[in-house]
Amino acid sequence: MARASLTIDLAAIRANWRALDAMTECETGAVVKADAYGLGADQVGPTLLKVGVRNFFVALAEEGAALRAAIGPGPRIFVFSGLMPEDVGLVRAAALVPLLNTPAQLLEAKRVSAKFDAPLTVGFQLDSGMNRLGFEADELADALAPSDALSGLEVTLVMSHLACADEPDHMMNAAQASAFSAIAAHPVLNSTPKSLAATGGVLLGPAYHFDMTRPGIGLYGGLPFADARPVVTLEAPILQIRDVAAGEIVGYGAAYEAASPRRIATLPVGYADGLARRLSAGFAGRLDGMTLPSAGRVSMDLVTLDVTGCATAREGAMVTLLGADQTIDDLADSAGAIGYEVLTSLGSRYARRYRDA
Numbered sequence: 001m002a003r004a005s006l007t008i009d010l011a012a013i014r015a016n017w018r019a020l021d022a023m024t025e026c027e028t029g030a031v032v033k034a035d036a037y038g039l040g041a042d043q044v045g046p047t048l049l050k051v052g053v054r055n056f057f058v059a060l061a062e063e064g065a066a067l068r069a070a071i072g073p074g075p076r077i078f079v080f081s082g083l084m085p086e087d088v089g090l091v092r093a094a095a096l097v098p099l100l101n102t103p104a105q106l107l108e109a110k111r112v113s114a115k116f117d118a119p120l121t122v123g124f125q126l127d128s129g130m131n132r133l134g135f136e137a138d139e140l141a142d143a144l145a146p147s148d149a150l151s152g153l154e155v156t157l158v159m160s161h162l163a164c165a166d167e168p169d170h171m172m173n174a175a176q177a178s179a180f181s182a183i184a185a186h187p188v189l190n191s192t193p194k195s196l197a198a199t200g201g202v203l204l205g206p207a208y209h210f211d212m213t214r215p216g217i218g219l220y221g222g223l224p225f226a227d228a229r230p231v232v233t234l235e236a237p238i239l240q241i242r243d244v245a246a247g248e249i250v251g252y253g254a255a256y257e258a259a260s261p262r263r264i265a266t267l268p269v270g271y272a273d274g275l276a277r278r279l280s281a282g283f284a285g286r287l288d289g290m291t292l293p294s295a296g297r298v299s300m301d302l303v304t305l306d307v308t309g310c311a312t313a314r315e316g317a318m319v320t321l322l323g324a325d326q327t328i329d330d331l332a333d334s335a336g337a338i339g340y341e342v343l344t345s346l347g348s349r350y351a352r353r354y355r356d357a
């Protein structure tokens, strides 16, 4: 029996990066945190390198070290979480660029550069209103006041993050852009490159682009980049088919009861593979152009679909669960989730295939 398979289209990732790059006049980086949103940073990193990416972003130093092994020396790898004392070894060994978030992280960076007697390349993350990570304006002013504030450090990027970039009309957007400009105008950082925009910020327009953008989800085919090429295809084989009489139930909790005679197919994917249990109404498979609605609850390893009237539904036939017809955002809508969450939940049990055409 074939396993469920997840196909990741590397050419589509490159095309999405190029499309986002073409929307700005500035440098375009790439966010590959959480193992490239679950798609495999060891494959996604090198494919983006091929199309010209020279600035990568990860959340954790461990992710940065794994990425460095995949892409080799040269490109910058920024770490959003900054510099934690236990990261120092990795930061040096993998030449990572911590994005400093707090006065304590700045002190740690200076301590590291003194200890190793070599300049440490860093960036600054500023809080422009999201209140999640980064220096507040007054903290930054205090930290930069001493004349030796940045001794031993080479500052290559000043960044912040938008809270509402997927809502173009949200008043937070303009407020954060001007707050960012004001904080980043500090004389000590004035000539350092600036970055504010993730995928949503790229789409907001030039006022948000500054010197570098940092798209993530758009590369992987998700909203808010509506014109993205889909990147993932998820297919699962039919394991078993049975006829169910009117009045019989399917699955846990007897949550589905057949109103008329139905044919029910069982597929070997479940919530342990990222098909959230909340998926019920609205979730469907596709086979030969037919829509196969889910029937009953998603269980850990299995889902059941109504294949009544689908002539090609037989044991072994491959049903498409994610692709151009049902995107990560469609599935997210049905589960009360977002595309990011669908991607990063896909799990490790699929046969993974990388297509590059």
Ligand SMILES: *Cc1c(COP(=O)(O)O)cnc(C)c1O
Pocket (backbone or CB within 6 Å): 031, 033, 080, 160, 161, 197, 198, 199, 200, 214, 215, 216, 217, 218
């Ligand atoms: C995740 C993240 C990004 C990428 O965001 P997308 O919406 O996926 O494009 C950029 N910057 C920061 C700070 C992030 O945490």
